[in-house]
Amino acid sequence: METTEKTPSLVKMFLKKMLQNKLACFGLLMIFLIVVLAIFAPLIATHQPNVMDTGATLLGPGQDGHLLGTDNYGRDLFSRIVYGSRISLIVGLGAVAVGSVIGILLGLVAGYFGGWLDSIIMRFMDALAAFPFILLAITLMTVLGTGLINVIIAVGIGNVPGFARMIRGQVLSVKEELFIEVTNSLGAKQARIIFIHILPNCLTPIIVYATMNVAGAIISEAALSFLGLGIQAPTASWGNILKEGKDYLIVAPHIAIFSGMFILLSVLGLNLFGDGLRDALDPKTRA
């Protein structure tokens, strides 16, 4: 944050750019809505998410006061989706936090010190990255067992190599810049150099990358839950709802359709926002 404070004009420019980008605003709005759903879930939900009503199962949208209908246990689908947003956000943020903290530390160490330490760490990262992501997550979940924390860990570990590689690359280029050499000659401690000087310089790409990865983590949670390896029943998570909906695809397609829609919209929101963020922070990149 240090860098932005020093340059208020840049902040202004950034905000202006973001606001001009309609798609990014739309993404931000979507993220905002999901966050509101998650935080105020108890106020927004019309029913208790886990209360069953075996007399009112698989109701269609709008029937009997159920906004989006009910699932196979007669639980209110809308309320479950509202509560499910919490899981998606927690996993999304948690997994990226785990992945980025470990990845950033490893990347900083590898990039700054170089030499054999760099070789070992990066070889290890290469090896992790060579696993297809979902397979790594599936295998880890089988080891760890289902549950929220474990999903965060498994998805988080999958995120580590990406962060480590990116940070290492950034550190290498920042290191070459003059001012570090100057600080070095003044005898500043290594840890200080890393955290005060190098890290803030890498912040921009980290933020963009992290935003995109939150989207990826939300999909991963849904995929794991869909395979029965994610969040424990009866906790409502979008992946769980979709998985249950899959068994009633023909008689009650709304379950799978709505839960999937919410995954899609939140991921879309994050991707749009991430795109806008990148464009605003670095006018050169466009992809």
Added chain:
Amino acid sequence: MKKNLVKSLLLGCLIFVLAACGGKSSDKTTTKSSDGGELRIALSSSIATLDPISYTAVYESNIMRSIFDTLVTYNDDLTEIVPSLATSWKVSDDMKTYTFELRDDVKFQAGKYQDGRLMTATDVKYSLERSLNESSMNRIRNVKKITATSDTELTIELETPYAAFLAMLTDTGNAIVPKEEVEGWGDEFAQHPVGTGPYAFSKWVTDDYVKLVKNDDYWQAKPKLDSVKFTFITDTNMMGNALQSGDIDIATNISGQNVKLIKKNKSLTLSQSDGLSIGYLAFNMKSGPTKELKVRQAMSLALDRTELVNGVYKYGEATEAYLPLPKASWGYSKEVAQTVKDSSGPDISAAKALLKEAGYSDGFDIDLYVTEARVAAATIFQAQMEKIGINVSIKSVEWGTFSDTVASGKASMYIMGWSWYPDPDFFLYQMLDSNQIGALGNGGGYSNPKVDALLAQATSETSDQTKRTQIYEEALQLITADIPHLDLYDQDIIFGLSDKVTGFKPRADGTIVLVSDTTNVGLTE
């Protein structure tokens, strides 16, 4: 309806994809006469082997039933054991020697290492000894010696008297195989099986299908079909779709919405009958709150079976159960089941009172282990127990983890299914005898010396089915009073059949028998 609106919205979204790649639908219905044709059966899992001694899954045995024969077999409703390759048998008075007379007109299917020679008692001895010595599945045990006394006579001596011995011989794992083929192929016999059955192995495309062709020399009857194709469809919805679109003729393990869809479809038949699969919740009898009988009674009273069974099996794929024995087993006791039913709940206030007496007036927290497939039952059970203050936390784990946890007695509670031969020994002894503590069957650690004694008596004192039924009834009374299990449901055996299929008889163990003394499955136009 709203449903259609949603679907049309979907259409809009998907037009782009559609535009990107047009294509034609597949249309490949073949014309059939009353004899011949290819029967296409879908199994719900892919298979790993077709060697009888190493099969582990019912899907595998379903294919092998048509390739191989066993010495004896169960009749259609599994109430008695009838001749197959053996025409008759005698049991000695000490119940330790079985003498079998064999058919003299049975030929093996022609293979790479023999050209369809006659089967003799030596082959039976070879096959059973192979199962005894080489199989890790233990599908035949307690055997001291097997002797081929002539080409058509065989004696088997047992170590100890065992009344359920013949039941084991009905297992596909003890099917009769030709030595030349087994030894010629080595490990690859599993991919090139040869037996005496009505259909011979023809082709196996991994993870996709297995194809069998008619064995014209079959000893029992001339098989009606030209060929049988077993395809593997792991997703139940997909299986329902395939049946409706005519891609398959018989769908197995039908459940959920497919039941409704098949019933609605006029060209399909839903075949539903009592099965041998039971589902139950087992308590840890050795530690934790469930050690107390009063706690178990309280939970039994808090359980609303009707809600649970109707909730899990929305389309009536299972019925409420009160015994650790399926209704299709000959040992099932209606009287004991009624007693249990009468003393069952739901009665929340009585349950709460019992919990209070047991010293748990505030309830307690407890884990419930299940595998993926039983999360629905666990979810409803959890909601029901909440009403008496018991906080159930569901541990949905993968099968390997589940069996490990349960077998080592570490699960406080677990929901599991059990299915085996219709002989009660394979249910009661396996799940409730103290000798089975440490195995998955008795993962709750139930031990009652009186029950142990009765279960032993039922297999060692007599082979008379009526007398054995009485002994099992007595054991069931003791067991149900101890409540080691909450018996939840008996699953029905449900097949979806195309109307073209003729002569198909569903069996309680879910096996698919295409040709027997009472049936010969065919196809009509």
Added chain:
Amino acid sequence: MKVNRLLKYTAKRIVDLIPTLFLVAVIIFMITRMIPGDPASTMLGPQASVKEINNLREQMGLNEPKLHQFIEYLKDLVHLNVGYSYVYKRPVVDLIMERFPNTIILTLFALVISLVVGVTAGIISAVKKGTWWDYVFTILSLVGVSVPVFWLGIMLVLFFSVELGWFPSTGMGDISLGFSDYFSHLILPGVTLATIPMATFSRITRSSMLEVLEQNYIKTAKAKGLQARWIICKHALKNAMTPILTVLGMQVSSMLGGAVLTETIYSWPGMGRLIVDAINKRDFVVVQGTVLFLALLFVLVNLAIDLLYKVVNPKISLGKVAK
């Protein structure tokens, strides 16, 4: 001289792969041995006794100390032997070789769809920037990168198989029943798997083409003749090749992963299902072998793409990328 350098570089990169693959082997061995539950009890099912389970464990060599198992495993690997499946009773190589072609067909088919449709959409968007064509494609590709593969798969089945009955919902076609049977089975899984890369290709093509087109904005405007405009577009497309290649490399990994989910939904007999089945059956040897195989595939594809860079864009210095 140049060819020589390229060969040297290739050799160095291949040597570099060895420690990475070794680490993959180590990691996957450790992870599989940490999976709770053992193959013997999983194989034998509920009815097995402790004694039977132990016998089978002995047969499978699971009672050996872990270190010993690991050393045996490495020894086999050195001899390029990925092991013998105790569930299938067959060499793992055979299992892989039976399914690998199926996964490759599916992945390649999806790749072709995604490249053709994605790049075409990207070109149209770029050339017709600001028109409704551009907006439609941009929004579709944004949705495309965000859609969960497994959900899309279900929706496609719901609509095209259940509702319309156009395509079979499951399994692989039988080539002996003719090309149309084979192809119709391929469409839904292929489209499902293609969606994300398709959207990615479309976006990357659009943005990198625009870079050139905008630079040459005035020229484009002046170029009245169709041919001249076409030349500029061709130039722009060439500029887009490098980023498309980069994305291609990244997509291969995610497509192999996506194939796992797609194969599960469509009962497609490929590598993904083999691995998921093997994990469920605790067939560790198969898990190890297949994961290692996929990792090898992944690093080789990336190497190939790095080398392709040189062909497409000789300006990139070899030394820099090598680092």
